[in-house]
Amino acid sequence: MIPIKVERQSNLTAKEQSAVLDACVRLKGLPGALLPILHAVQAELRYVPKDAVPLIAKELNLSVAEVHGVVSFYHYFLQQRPGRQVLHLCRAEACQALGSMALEAHVKAKLGIDFHGTTRDGAITLEPVYCLGNCALGPSLMIDQQLHGRVTAERFDALLTQSLERS
């Protein structure tokens, strides 16, 4: 006999739950609403919590598997709560041609984390990105959607100090 798993209690706070439901109610009338809803949820909560998936599935009349399949397909949707800031570091060829691999090593060493990791103080999550469209002025990175070009190790250190002060 295969035991049927009883759906466990949601770990979402009331505020998180209402953010998810609000996004669903607001956007579910759109054709192809799932991506806009996931964007809205991530814009509000900074990631798409696991427990948001069944809620969204129910609102859109989709299976949990379908919604999970979409969330996990796209690199931009974060499934874990990120640090206070998300740093996207470009790994693509044009940045490589300007030494981004050395910069990547510096960034990882400085933060003490690998890609998809979050610093121990919860300040920064590091994510790879494949092209920020700033290929003439690389190496490039983005901190919370703010683009920075011509990033050297020294400039990275300065940016890091600035952004830590802000957060």
Added chain:
Amino acid sequence: MKIYVPRDAAALGVGADQTAQAIVAEAQRRGIAIELIRNGSRGLLWLEPMVEVDVAGTRVAYGPVQAHDVAALFDAGFTAGHPHPLGHGATEQIPYLKRQERLTFARVGLTDPRSLSDYLVHGGYRGLASALARQPADIVASVTASGLRGRGGAAFPAGIKWKTVLGAQSAQKYVVCNADEGDSGTFSDRMLMEGDPFVLIEGMTIAGLATGATQGYIYLRWEYPQAKLALEAAIAAARAARYLGQDIQGSGKAFELEVRMGAGAYICGEETSLLESLEGKRGQVRFKPPLPALQGLWGKPTVINNVITFASVPIILDRGAEFYQHFGMGRSRGTLPMQLAGNIKRGGLVEIAFGMTLRELLYDFGGGSFSGRPIRAVQVGGPLGAYHPESQFDTPLDYEAFAAIKGMLGHGGIVAFDDSVDMAAQARYAMEFCAIESCGKCTPCRIGSTRGVEVIDRLIAGENAAKQETILRDLCETLTYGSLCALGGLTPYPVISALNHFPQDFVKPVTAPGAVG
């Protein structure tokens, strides 16, 4: 007095906002009245932030201007166009710009991208006016006659695609713009959307009129937040002025437009995968046929083209197919906005007619490498494009000429590498990228890419190298012929070109002299 400081993302990335703020503050301090305009970038990206001053109708350029340079510029009298070490004289006379043939990018950097009236003053919506006076089949015939081919990379004739959609019978048709510009080394879509969003809207509206489609979507990558702001502002302005909506300019024709955001999946630049994503699903590639032109978005006939393709349409309708067709060579007609990127001294956007050689672009425009070392390899056409050695630099920029040397022009991205590049590492990266971005539908791409990384690792390590090379070439052939779309099908391009042109990089260096194994 008008002062221009770009709002283009590349300019913002090197401090354009701080420069703009410093200019406003300094002008205030000195009691000089200025009008600050946040334009698109002129595409001379190595000069960003590039500040322009309107001196009696002539724009004079200074750059790169950082915030700390601003006071000195005022001291030198830059508001009157006076010389300064950062000065470059009249913008239009800068050789990099003067030598270009800007058709699609005619207004980018020139106008205020948030201003519809500026767009109209600079020839905007003349293409639409021409389209509104003509029959759909006549519009399609013009696009066909212009020779315009899809600028996203596949270079399929746009007119033929449009004709198929026009001929399809359906109560609902769609126009979809592929703005998922994921190729490394490319940024022309981004620059155009940020610098002249109205021209894209106009091109898509014309596509709607030409094919009977009433709803358009721009599928934009999340990495371009500035483009989103520019597009949404322009769409709102166009709607308010009845250039979008249920009754376009009193014609009784309808066309609506919406921006939808991607979520970081390279594969969604492939048209069928993009359609899946727009429908709210995983971006998995579809089988073709059916063609999207017949069964595209939600199964309805759909025109799907790249940003630059749509943005090239208004000038074709305005100036005529013959005007556009006159530029170019062979079967590559018109202009292609090339993007000079990577290790290049003067990186930026170069819109020129097809036919110039890669060498002219790299050296006459690009000025050689950024590092000052010799350029050793150039990747043309994005991460799925081939790596070209110096011996191929005299190839003209033409779709067929690049196909003939087992390469592709693609979306016009040119990434230069100097002699410090390790081509085996680049080949390995191409396979790694394919593994990360594969949608998972086809086995050769999904699994072959991972195996490819492993084979290249063994090859570099010198483990039975001859055998590994045979396996790698065989695997690449399987990818080429066994994948549905270009990701699996073209990943062998960078891999095999690196192997063929730079075989020495794949040989393990002898560590100690005399250490014969």
